[in-house]
Amino acid sequence: MPELPEVEVVRRGLERGVLGRTVSAAEVLHPRAVRRHVPGPADLTRRLKGRTITGAHRRGKYLWLTLDDGEQALVAHLGMSGQLLLTPPNADVGPHLRVRLDFADAGSQLRFVDQRTFGWVALDEVVAGVPTSAAHIARDPLDPNFDLASVCADLRRRRSEVKRALLDQTLVSGIGNIYADEALWRVRLHYATPAASLSAARARSLIEAAAAVMTEALARGGTSFDRLYVDVEGHQGWFEQSLNAYGRESEPCRRCGRLLRREAWANRSSFRCPQCQRPPRTTNRPG
DNA sequence: CGCGCCTCCTGTGTGC
DNA sequence: TGCACACAGGAGGCGC
Numbered sequence: 391m392p393e394l395p396e397v398e399v400v401r402r403g404l405e406r407g408v409l410g411r412t413v414s415a416a417e418v419l420h421p422r423a424v425r426r427h428v429p430g431p432a433d434l435t436r437r438l439k440g441r442t443i444t445g446a447h448r449r450g451k452y453l454w455l456t457l458d459d460g461e462q463a464l465v466a467h468l469g470m471s472g473q474l475l476l477t478p479p480n481a482d483v484g485p486h487l488r489v490r491l492d493f494a495d496a497g498s499q500l501r502f503v504d505q506r507t508f509g510w511v512a513l514d515e516v517v518a519g520v521p522t523s524a525a526h527i528a529r530d531p532l533d534p535n536f537d538l539a540s541v542c543a544d545l546r547r548r549r550s551e552v553k554r555a556l557l558d559q560t561l562v563s564g565i566g567n568i569y570a571d572e573a574l575w576r577v578r579l580h581y582a583t584p585a586a587s588l589s590a591a592r593a594r595s596l597i598e599a600a601a602a603v604m605t606e607a608l609a610r611g612g613t614s615f616d617r618l619y620v621d622v623e624g625h626q627g628w629f630e631q632s633l634n635a636y637g638r639e640s641e642p643c644r645r646c647g648r649l650l651r652r653e654a655w656a657n658r659s660s661f662r663c664p665q666c667q668r669p670p671r672t673t674n675r676p677g
Numbered sequence: 678c679g680c681g682c683c684t685c686c687t688g689t690g691t692g693c
Numbered sequence: 694t695g696c697a698c699a700c701a702g703g704a705g706g707c708g709c
Binding site: 557 | 700701702703704
């Protein structure tokens with residue numbers, strides 16, 4: 391499941407692998423993969439042909455390649471299982487290839503491969519440095535212009551559980567289920583704690599913990615928990631072994647030794663330590 | 678309008 | 694062994 395660190399690894403790979411290269415042809419093999427490109431697959435491939443890639447950018451989990459016309463970008467969201475791979479042109483094609491870009495230099499191909507097709511690619515107009523499809527996405531904690539104080543203030547105004555707020559990409563972007571659970575474990579917070587009940591210091595430490603764990607994950611090449619995340623060369627990341635909460639059901643907490651629990655939450659799973667991350671006190675008490 | 682539930686999708690694992 | 698079903702979840706859409 392690609393979250394910020396995994397998407398950043400892919401972005402860096404693309405920066406090394408496709409900058410300055412000119413698209414000679416594009417093919418869409420599954421229409422669902424370009425559903426966010428409203429004019430349709432034919433329009434996408436026609437407009438990509440002949441364009442040179444000038445930059446590789448990211449905000450949260452959104453990734454985009456700017457083009458030499460100065461106004462358009464090829465935007466990609468990897469969803470659950472999307473991969474952007476640079477492969478030799480004659481490399482085997484698996485069952486999940488959705489979009490393919492050939493380059494005029496006849497070097498590597500850029501392939502969008504996606505088993506579950508929650509991901510997508512689209513050509514989008516860039517406004518104020520951000521594609522329109524990502525305009526609603528908040529800055530992420532690794533953005534130089536990330537405003538920590540402002541995000542903490544917004545977090546404390548939320549009338550929802552803290553984990554729900556962490557996962558809201560319009561509040562702070564880049565955090566998914568894995569790094570949300572890791573950040574909550576680091577600051578000993580239960581996922582159901584009301585966001586509005588956090589002190590300013592606690593809110594700040596939580597966002598800082600999310601930033602720290604994602605920075606550490608990036609340094610290890612990301613988390614390849616379900617083997618669906620790989621970099622542009624097909625290599626896995628190595629942060630899974632450093633996870634303290636996610637995926638560690640019935641394993642001992644690395645702080646206190648109690649066995650971690652997996653609990654159903656919002657149609658998903660949450661992992662927590664029953665000792666370090668106690669449930670919030672119920673708020674609907676008389677008086 | 679804020680909040681939270683539902684849905685999209687397919688490979689993998691499990692239980693009967 | 695084969696079938697049925699639960700599970701994984703990012704995020705847009707929609708209902709309250």
